[in-house]
Amino acid sequence: MPSNDVFAAATAAFATYKTSPGDVRAGFLRAIATAIEALGDELLQTASAESHLPLARLTGERGRTVGQLRLFADLVADGYWAEATIDTALPERQPLPRPDLRRLLLPIGPVVVFGASNFPLAFSTAGGDTAAALAAGCPVVYKAHPGHPRTSALVAGAIAQAAAQCGLPAGVFQHVEGGPAVGAELVQHPAARAVAFTGSFGGGKALFDLAARRPVPIPVYAEMGSVNPIVILPERLAAESAALARQAAQSVLLGVGQFCTNPGLLFVPEGEAATTFITELEAALRAAAPAAMLNAGLAGNYYQHLAGVVNHSAVQPLVQPAPHELEGGPGLARTTAAEWLQDAALQQEVFGPFTLVVTYQSAAELQAAVEALHGQLTCTLWGTAAELAHAAPLAEALREKCGRLLFGGVPTGVEVSPAMTHGGPFPATTDPRSTSVGTYAIKRFARPVTFQDAPAALLPPALRDENPTGLWRVVNSELTQRSLTPS
Amino acid sequence: MPSNDVFAAATAAFATYKTSPGDVRAGFLRAIATAIEALGDELLQTASAESHLPLARLTGERGRTVGQLRLFADLVADGYWAEATIDTALPERQPLPRPDLRRLLLPIGPVVVFGASNFPLAFSTAGGDTAAALAAGCPVVYKAHPGHPRTSALVAGAIAQAAAQCGLPAGVFQHVEGGPAVGAELVQHPAARAVAFTGSFGGGKALFDLAARRPVPIPVYAEMGSVNPIVILPERLAAESAALARQAAQSVLLGVGQFCTNPGLLFVPEGEAATTFITELEAALRAAAPAAMLNAGLAGNYYQHLAGVVNHSAVQPLVQPAPHELEGGPGLARTTAAEWLQDAALQQEVFGPFTLVVTYQSAAELQAAVEALHGQLTCTLWGTAAELAHAAPLAEALREKCGRLLFGGVPTGVEVSPAMTHGGPFPATTDPRSTSVGTYAIKRFARPVTFQDAPAALLPPALRDENPTGLWRVVNSELTQRSLTPS
Numbered sequence: 001m002p003s004n005d006v007f008a009a010a011t012a013a014f015a016t017y018k019t020s021p022g023d024v025r026a027g028f029l030r031a032i033a034t035a036i037e038a039l040g041d042e043l044l045q046t047a048s049a050e051s052h053l054p055l056a057r058l059t060g061e062r063g064r065t066v067g068q069l070r071l072f073a074d075l076v077a078d079g080y081w082a083e084a085t086i087d088t089a090l091p092e093r094q095p096l097p098r099p100d101l102r103r104l105l106l107p108i109g110p111v112v113v114f115g116a117s118n119f120p121l122a123f124s125t126a127g128g129d130t131a132a133a134l135a136a137g138c139p140v141v142y143k144a145h146p147g148h149p150r151t152s153a154l155v156a157g158a159i160a161q162a163a164a165q166c167g168l169p170a171g172v173f174q175h176v177e178g179g180p181a182v183g184a185e186l187v188q189h190p191a192a193r194a195v196a197f198t199g200s201f202g203g204g205k206a207l208f209d210l211a212a213r214r215p216v217p218i219p220v221y222a223e224m225g226s227v228n229p230i231v232i233l234p235e236r237l238a239a240e241s242a243a244l245a246r247q248a249a250q251s252v253l254l255g256v257g258q259f260c261t262n263p264g265l266l267f268v269p270e271g272e273a274a275t276t277f278i279t280e281l282e283a284a285l286r287a288a289a290p291a292a293m294l295n296a297g298l299a300g301n302y303y304q305h306l307a308g309v310v311n312h313s314a315v316q317p318l319v320q321p322a323p324h325e326l327e328g329g330p331g332l333a334r335t336t337a338a339e340w341l342q343d344a345a346l347q348q349e350v351f352g353p354f355t356l357v358v359t360y361q362s363a364a365e366l367q368a369a370v371e372a373l374h375g376q377l378t379c380t381l382w383g384t385a386a387e388l389a390h391a392a393p394l395a396e397a398l399r400e401k402c403g404r405l406l407f408g409g410v411p412t413g414v415e416v417s418p419a420m421t422h423g424g425p426f427p428a429t430t431d432p433r434s435t436s437v438g439t440y441a442i443k444r445f446a447r448p449v450t451f452q453d454a455p456a457a458l459l460p461p462a463l464r465d466e467n468p469t470g471l472w473r474v475v476n477s478e479l480t481q482r483s484l485t486p487s
Numbered sequence: 488m489p490s491n492d493v494f495a496a497a498t499a500a501f502a503t504y505k506t507s508p509g510d511v512r513a514g515f516l517r518a519i520a521t522a523i524e525a526l527g528d529e530l531l532q533t534a535s536a537e538s539h540l541p542l543a544r545l546t547g548e549r550g551r552t553v554g555q556l557r558l559f560a561d562l563v564a565d566g567y568w569a570e571a572t573i574d575t576a577l578p579e580r581q582p583l584p585r586p587d588l589r590r591l592l593l594p595i596g597p598v599v600v601f602g603a604s605n606f607p608l609a610f611s612t613a614g615g616d617t618a619a620a621l622a623a624g625c626p627v628v629y630k631a632h633p634g635h636p637r638t639s640a641l642v643a644g645a646i647a648q649a650a651a652q653c654g655l656p657a658g659v660f661q662h663v664e665g666g667p668a669v670g671a672e673l674v675q676h677p678a679a680r681a682v683a684f685t686g687s688f689g690g691g692k693a694l695f696d697l698a699a700r701r702p703v704p705i706p707v708y709a710e711m712g713s714v715n716p717i718v719i720l721p722e723r724l725a726a727e728s729a730a731l732a733r734q735a736a737q738s739v740l741l742g743v744g745q746f747c748t749n750p751g752l753l754f755v756p757e758g759e760a761a762t763t764f765i766t767e768l769e770a771a772l773r774a775a776a777p778a779a780m781l782n783a784g785l786a787g788n789y790y791q792h793l794a795g796v797v798n799h800s801a802v803q804p805l806v807q808p809a810p811h812e813l814e815g816g817p818g819l820a821r822t823t824a825a826e827w828l829q830d831a832a833l834q835q836e837v838f839g840p841f842t843l844v845v846t847y848q849s850a851a852e853l854q855a856a857v858e859a860l861h862g863q864l865t866c867t868l869w870g871t872a873a874e875l876a877h878a879a880p881l882a883e884a885l886r887e888k889c890g891r892l893l894f895g896g897v898p899t900g901v902e903v904s905p906a907m908t909h910g911g912p913f914p915a916t917t918d919p920r921s922t923s924v925g926t927y928a929i930k931r932f933a934r935p936v937t938f939q940d941a942p943a944a945l946l947p948p949a950l951r952d953e954n955p956t957g958l959w960r961v962v963n964s965e966l967t968q969r970s971l972t973p974s
């Protein structure tokens with residue numbers, strides 16, 4: 001089995017990489033960023049040729065990719081993320097003494113990462129999952145996405161170069177090519193310790209099932225997309241129907257609709273303002289030219305799923321693009337909340353530049369629709385300040401359904417920052433306890449370990465008495481930067 | 488389905504309890520502790536009658552139970568555990584502005600808790616899992632353990648009284664009786680959001696499989712026990728063979744061996760000191776009288792699993808108790824590391840006062856044995872200071888296998904404190920990313936949610952600009968207690 005060699009190298013690399021100091025990992029992540037930048041235009045040209053994404057978009061995506069590598073570098077150079085916690089010994093305590101206990105989050109081992117087609121850089125080879133796993137101290141076995149093999153190989157080369165430059169073993173990052181059978185083999189390998197995935201529901205759920213049925217189950221963090229509803233309240237719609245329609249259209253059309261956070265569902269109150277909103281939305285979508293999607297397979301899926309919705313008996317098509325082998329044409333349809341509530345199939349994601357307007361008759365009907373939503377990456381609530389002041393129950397219902405709740409702007413555009421959650425309840429992900437964007441993503445690849453009465457030399461440096469870097473730790477229930485050595 | 492009523496009540500309770508302030512939850516947890524104490528001797532007498540555990544032990548266990556309720560009360564009154572994180576808006580940033588992003592860990596919803604037979608108080612009705620779930624803001628559906636139904640009902644009554652006293656809905660904690668079919672129904676109910684379990688591998692793994700196969704999978708935190716190896720290095724053994732044998736014997740015998748952290752495997756170097764150690768261990772175990780186990784079923788399993796080990800062709804029985812319908816008699820056997828490495832069946836837990844001595848011939852053989860260990864709650868390494876100074880690779884190999892690594896003392900006795908990890912790799916648990924003892928256990932029942940550009944009134948108080956309690960938060964990557972309101 002070829003995966004045996006891959007995991008032998010990953011396991012060997014883990015033996016040293018897992019105890020590497022934070023600044024070594026930080027140096028590695030920064031070196032990867034620099035090596036990616038050094039690939040220059042060749043990387044952008046290759047990615048554009050393979051994905052049909054424009055150079056301007058890919059330039060931005062490269063910035064995001066190297067930016068998040070450097071953000072994780074800062075995170076691990078500091079070390080606070082690992083939640084160092086110390087309970088000092090209480091030898092005189094009655095009825096029993098308390099031992100010395102010290103806990104830290106430590107890396108779990110080799111992680112299998114599956115890249116996404118729609119972000120050949122930021123969610124792929126050196127994307128957020130890879131950055132988070134390497135930051136945590138875990139080697140990465142990367143299953144290259146077949147949609148952009150040459151882009152992936154270029155980035156893998158940059159990572160290999162960075163590893164060599166930092167004196168790290170080649171097994172710290174390995175690039176594996178192949179089809180679904182190869183991916184399944186990697187997930188089932190006994191030495192794999194976790195899986196990260198961004199892609200379709202079918203793909204992510206299949207990996208989750210495989211991992212749960214292993215003799216030793218392992219966690220799967222699959223981000224599987226969602227329909228990202230935007231809910232518009234009556235007064236806000238009445239006040240800004242045309243402007244809101246243009247804003248929604250822009251988000252639907254962005255990147256030919258190929259974002260996990262693309263708004264595929266728009267709830268608007270029935271009435272005159274809704275008519276204006278829909279008219280304006282329809283005009284904006286009709287005005288947009290079809291554009292190349294990532295690949296012919298995605299375009300085929302887009303038109304197939306689109307047909308499933310617009311041909312639904314309860315749905316009225318408004319903009320129905322003619323199928324094309326590669327280009328995605330904008331699509332729009334409408335239905336009522338009463339009809340939408342009757343059929344969960346209308347919640348299915350149509351990955352591409354399509355959205356479904358759902359008109360509601362009352363606040364109660366809207367609340368019922370929100371409560372019927374499946375798990376989402378994002379939910380968005382647009383209301384006037386006065387409306388939002390009375391919207392707590394609705395906002396809370398939306399909050400229960402998602403990982404990120406927006407009250408302004410559009411869901412597309414996911415900030416890479418400490419406070420981001422790009423995750424959410426199933427089926428948006430297979431694990432709502434996490435995020436795949438932002439620094440909190442590092443916690444997916446670590447587990448707590450407690451050392452009891454350990455000699456200093458056998459403790460991770462973050463748990464030793466001396467605290468030369470002023471690391472923030474919880475010591476006897478108090479958050480402190482102090483050292484435990486008598487001064 | 489009767490579970491529909493149960494989950495309707497739990498879901499209704501969640502609607503208000505999830506947003507209850509930390510001090511309300513803290514008050515509830517403290518009221519439960521007080522109500523349990525008010526049950527007085529009746530609780531201890533009932534628990535002793537049902538479990539055969541002595542009153543002194545149950546008195547201690549009650550202290551632990553109310554102590555951990557109060558520890559979680561302090562934790563949630565403070566609020567730091569929920570990792571409040573804020574990235575303030577950067578409206579002028581180029582090329583794109585940054586929105587205001589605020590993240591908090593929020594409760595996941597109704598939790599199904601299964602109690603343990605061996606801790607009728609501390610790991611049962613109002614035990615650590617219940618305390619952690621209630622602290623996180625999750626209602627608990629508690630499946631009563633059939634081994635101590637009256638004890639469980641008494642404690643459930645105390646919780647109900649505390650809920651009423653605090654003005655909380657009765658659905659915040661519900662006590663459900665029944666057999667395995669009832670438990671399975673609870674785990675499969677659509678409104679269940681997580682499962683916590685302490686017990687056997689068979690029981691825990693079955694719940695894990697059920698939960699993974701739900702239409703919407705949910706996490707299962709099953710603590711399924713382990714053999715908790717103690718590894719003794721040559722110089723330490725030579726210096727203290729008799730004393731170490733007595734210490735090990737005491738841990739093996741404690742509570743008739745009915746602890747998840749009972750040391751069921753002792754690795755000692757072959758030679759004269761091992762002979763002394765084994766002789767002393769044998770004497771200590773022979774001197775101990777058989778004592779009542781928790782119930783006849785456990786006693787039956789004990790003798791059955793014991794027979795499986797001591798009748799193994801590669802194992803030499805040293806102390807072989809005669810089976811008894813309720814009492815567990817101490818048992819001891821020995822084998823060599825070479826033999827032990829040949830058959831993974833010798834790693835099976837024998838739940839009761841039994842341990843297997845495994846003699847090793849060399850450091851290399853010991854290292855191989857440690858690397859072959861299955862996942863453990865604890866591993867213990869006893870060596871002289873000089874030995875430990877050179878034991879980093881061995882200590883690291885043990886660390887990989889467990890949730891808690893001890894260098895002094897015995898694994899029995901699990902401190903309830905912030906730095907504790909009572910967890911570990913499969914099959915010790917179904918989820919190594921957690922603990923079921925200590926305050927870190929609260930994180931099992933929460934998930935991150937990010938609010939983007941939210942009006943203050945729709946933010947959880949911990950994320951608002953004002954920070955009246957001086958909560959520690961990460962604001963723009965800096966840990967601070969400050970308020971964000973202009974002073």
